[in-house]
Structure formats: C-alpha cells, structure tokens
Amino acid sequence: MLSSIRNAYYLSFPVVLGAVLSNRMATRLSDVEPVHWATPIVLALAVFIIYTVDRLLDVQKPGHPPTARHAFHRRYAPLLWRVVAGAAVLGLILVFFLPGKVVRFGIVLGGICAAYVVAVFRLPARHPALLLKEPLVAVLYSVAIWGSVWVQRPSVKGAEVVQFLLFTAIAFQNLILFDVMETRERQRLAPNTPGLFSLATELGLRRCDTLLRWLTFGTIAIGFALCFFTDDRFAQRSALMLGLMSLTLYGIQRYPDYFLRNERYRWLGDGVFWMPALVL
Template sequence: MNFSQSFFRYLSLLSIDVVLGAMAGLLFFSRLFRVEVDLTVYLLLGSAVWCIYTLDHILDAKSGVFPLSDRYVFHQNNRTVLMVCVLAVAILGLGLAFLTFGLGKEFFWSVGLGALILATMFLIRKAGKSAGLLKEISTGVLYVLGIAWIPLLRIGSMDLSYLFAGFLFGYSLLAVINLLTLAVLDANEDHVQGFPSAADILPLVKLVEVIRRLNFLLIFVSLAGFIFLSSLYRPFACVILLMALVHYLTFFQADLSSEQKRMRMEASFMLPVLLLFL
C-alpha cells in the first residue's frame, strides 16, 4: 500500500472524511440560507460529528464478535486512546460552544439536539435488528438536521422559503441513500456481528432496487431544479445532482471494492466546497 492509499485509509478509519463532509454540508446550508457562520461553528460541528461517529464505532467494536473488519479492529485496538480523545474533544467542544454562543438559544437547542442524537443511537441499539431501515432513515435525517442546525436557527422568518424545505429533503434523501448503500456493502458483516441494518428488513435484491429508484428520483429532481429554478438556487441543485451521480455511478460500478466505494461516496459529501468558487 503506497502513502496516498494509507493516508486516505486512515482518514476513513478515523472518520475524518465524514467530518470534512459534514463541514462541507454546513457550508452548503449557510450559503443556501444566506447566513453568516464563522470558523468556530465549523470546528464545533466537526468535533461533534467526530465524537458521535467514533463513539459509535467503539461501541460496535466492543459488542462485535471476531473476525472484525479493519475499521472495528482499529477501534478495538485503540479503544482506550480513542475514548480519552472523545471525552477530551467533547469537553473542549462544550466549553467552546459556551464561549461562542453563551447561554442563548443556540447553545441550549444545540445541546438538546446532541442529546436527541445520542438517545436515538441508544434506542436503536436496544431495538436490535428490529431497528433495521429505521436506523438508516433516522441517522440520515438527524445527520442533515445537525449540519443545517445553526443556519436554521439563524435564518430570519422573513427569509424562509418552501424551497429550503425541498433542499433539506433532497440532502436528507442523499444521506439515506448513502446509508442504504453502506448497508448493502456491509450486509454480511452486519449479519455476523448482529448489527441492525436495512438488510435485515429487505432482501438484498430488493434493497438494491430501492437504492436505484431513490437515486433516480434524486437525480431527476435535482436536475429539474437546476433547469427550472432561478440562478440563485441552481448551484445548490447542481451540487446535490453531482453528489447523487457519484453515489449512483460508484455503487453500481462492479470493478470497485467495497472500501473503494465507501471512500468515494463519503468523498462526494465534500463537493459543496465548490460553492466557495461561485
């Protein structure tokens, strides 16, 4: 394995690619809603996403049975160090959030959202395999709500538009498609480990067909948005279209390994950085 492959592998193992994708999503919604978001908010979002994903992987690795995938082996072997890092980042994040927001609505609502996400994770784990499909849908929706949270709180009531709900739905649909594709890629491992997954509810053939149809729907709707919406919204429709195309072309490309598909699809969530050049 050469240096670049090793570098990107560790970015994936540490969920740094997910963090960067979430920060790019924050850029997407701050530009869409036309609100100011400073660098501190990006750091807070990145730290929160990293803590949640890393904690989830640590818990999965702890409850899993051997043989584990490379991701879970990594988190199992480095569990103590990673838990210390999660606690340190969480404490520093809360302190930075207090300094940034004060004891205002953004602080309390954000802490409440974080508690909701952790509670949802706990309930899904308790539900076991019966939580299949609900896991992907709830995680996708909460992920998008999390990255759009501060822009949503800062947007003025006079600036609200029904189009914003459409973009929130489109981005959420993309996140759900991403999680469903991962459920297919990880179906065998999730079954062995006993992790809840959409593959527990739907046969793989049916699940792949659902992914295909949802992808087509998102591609069609985002393309229609690019064509028919005003120039103000076309760049955002184009970004979602590009991300949807990457997901479709990557998932249905037979000569790629599961890990390559995972990394390419996660990298597609960084495409909103293109908005910096518009």
C-alpha cells in the first residue's frame, strides 16, 4: 500500500489531481454554462504528460537532480515513455469531443509547453534563460487551468481575473519554496557539492525567504479584500481558500527542518492544490 502511494507521488498524480480540482474551482466561479465534460480529463492527461516528459528528459542529462523521484523515472524510463504515448493517444481521441475554442486554445498552449520542454532539455546546464523556469511554469500551469474554462465563457468577471493572479502567485510560491527546500536539503546532505542552477540558488536563501513571505502576505491581503468587493459567495469562499493555500506554503517555509524529513514539504506542497475541494 505504501509503495503504491509513493509511486503515485513519483508519477505526479497529486499535481494532476490538484490541477483538476483547481480547474473545477475556476469553473464554479462562472456558472453561465456547464464546462465541457472532457476538459478536466484532457487537462489531467496534459499535466501528467508534461511533468513526466520533463523528468524523463532530465534524467538523460548528466548531473540530473539526485532525488528519489528522478531515480524512479530513470529506472522505469522505457515503461514510462509507453505510458506517456498511451496518454497522448487518449488525449488526442478526447480532443475530437471538445469545443473548437478549447482545441485552438490547447494547440497554442501545447505548442508553448512543447517549446519550453525542448528548450530546457537543449540549453546548457547554467544558461541564464533557465532562471525563468519557475515563473514560466507557474504562468503556464495557471493559464492551462483557468484558460480552458475562460475560452468556454462569453465573458470573464473581474473577481475571476484577480483569483487567477492569486493562483499564479501561489503556483510560483510553490515552485520557489521547492527550490529553497531542495537547496537546504543539498547543503545538509552534500555541503561540498555545487548547487543546482535555479532561481533560488541565484537569489540566495535569504532573498527567497523574503520573496516567499511577501507573496504570502500579498495573497492573503488581496484574497481577504476581494471578499468585500464581490457579492458572489463562492468567490468569497474561494478567495479565502487561496489565502489559506498560500499560508500553508508559508508554514512549510517557517519550519524547514521538520518538513525536510522524508520530503514532507513535497507531499504537503503538492497537496495544497487539493484544498479547493474544501469549497466545491
């Protein structure tokens, strides 16, 4: 049982489920028409494919991150490539059921994601463009979740745009936090080895802590203020939930020693994107 849960974690299933639940929250913020039933399924397949391919390409490069997740992908690479191919075929079949607007949106976003994955794989290990990885991934992840809903709507409300920006800030906070925790873990286990090239290592842990703190305070403050500018009860609940998600990530940041044990920060950090289920 424990092995199955760990394998699901290595396969990024918590991230996939978090994307689906977050997409459902974005859907409920606007109830003009039902969102097409295939949208969350294709979204889940796309997130799984992108995360899996990214790691499968990572383990082909020398000096890849020495994490258990990467070791898992390296060990089962032939099988995982076949699973990715199967997921891609299923996704292509479901595309024929989607509205034309969603298909066009997916083609554009999919092209950008594919270009990103290829660029990350081809760029040298310490290329300055790699410092854009965290903000770019946060934006692409958020656009996929919210944009797939918005293209099926005749209009988008201001409260939705604000919550999209808050969600993007949380996704960015999550990625920077993971970078910080990985850096701390590496310093503790292998203090004499060079750190991985990332935004966290270039900014330094102190600046990253400050950045994460301001992201938390800003998200909570804007989410709380939004409750006074909208009469939509669900928008109020979801705004407070976004603030709670950011606060949870801040709690991981505040107690790094505890959450570094057994990679607890990854379990809870990915798990925050399940929290929208509390308001659905």
